[in-house]
Amino acid sequence: xxxxxxxxGKMLKLKRPSLKSPITKTLRDRFSPTLFSAKRLSExxxxxxxxxxxxxxxxxxxxxxxxxxxxxxxxxxxxxVTCLSERNQWAETAPLLVVACRIPRCEHCxxxxxxxxxxxxxxxxxxxxxEAQSLGIYSRQMGMFDRDGIVKLLKIPAExxxxxVIAMGRLGxxxxxxxxxxxxEMKGRVxxxxxxxxx
Numbered sequence: 001x002x003x004x005x006x007x008x009g010k011m012l013k014l015k016r017p018s019l020k021s022p023i024t025k026t027l028r029d030r031f032s033p034t035l036f037s038a039k040r041l042s043e044x045x046x047x048x049x050x051x052x053x054x055x056x057x058x059x060x061x062x063x064x065x066x067x068x069x070x071x072x073x074x075x076x077x078x079x080x081v082t083c084l085s086e087r088n089q090w091a092e093t094a095p096l097l098v099v100a101c102r103i104p105r106c107e108h109c110x111x112x113x114x115x116x117x118x119x120x121x122x123x124x125x126x127x128x129x130x131e132a133q134s135l136g137i138y139s140r141q142m143g144m145f146d147r148d149g150i151v152k153l154l155k156i157p158a159e160x161x162x163x164x165v166i167a168m169g170r171l172g173x174x175x176x177x178x179x180x181x182x183x184x185e186m187k188g189r190v191x192x193x194x195x196x197x198x199x
Contacts, residue, residue, distance in 0.1 A: 006182060007174055007175050011171075026130055027133075030130070034090040034184060034185060035090070035177055035185065036095060036138070036167065036170065036172050037169055038095060040071060040096075041095055041168065041169065049168075053131075054124075055127065062106060066101045067100055067101070068098070068099040068101070069098045071096060079150070079154060080099060083146040083147075084146075088144055088165075099154065100124075100162075103160060125164065125166065139167065142167070143163075
């Protein structure tokens, strides 16, 4: 059931987590929306987002990642959308789509394989997400997509393995969202209560 008088401001309050300890505001305010504003990201913002990724830590400083990105309205953007699962078609509201790839091949690694490539890509993606969030740009990652299709359509070389697609943009207007999407967005943010143990 749609909440009467829902606004983007109210959604932000709804998404505010209940913290057990204080954390930086950028991480506190981060959440993964499915509704984005159509406002285009500037080239300056995009450069800052990927510069943050460039400085993410990685094993032996191999930096085993590569990013492809496309603005909404371009042929490449449309190609990415066609490869998303049916449940992720909401991503068409995002003004920017990013295909994040890991690079598992490594001539300096045992057996020629970087076993930490996925982990290191995750760090690079998180760096991008945090930088974007600091600029007021939200992100949502998608693991369900046609990897073979995206490789073929974007002509991605074999050494780059598509791992996740990221939708990025500012928040959309929740006063205009459909009941179905609003119901999905209004789900609370829950985290495990125990994630560490002192030893």
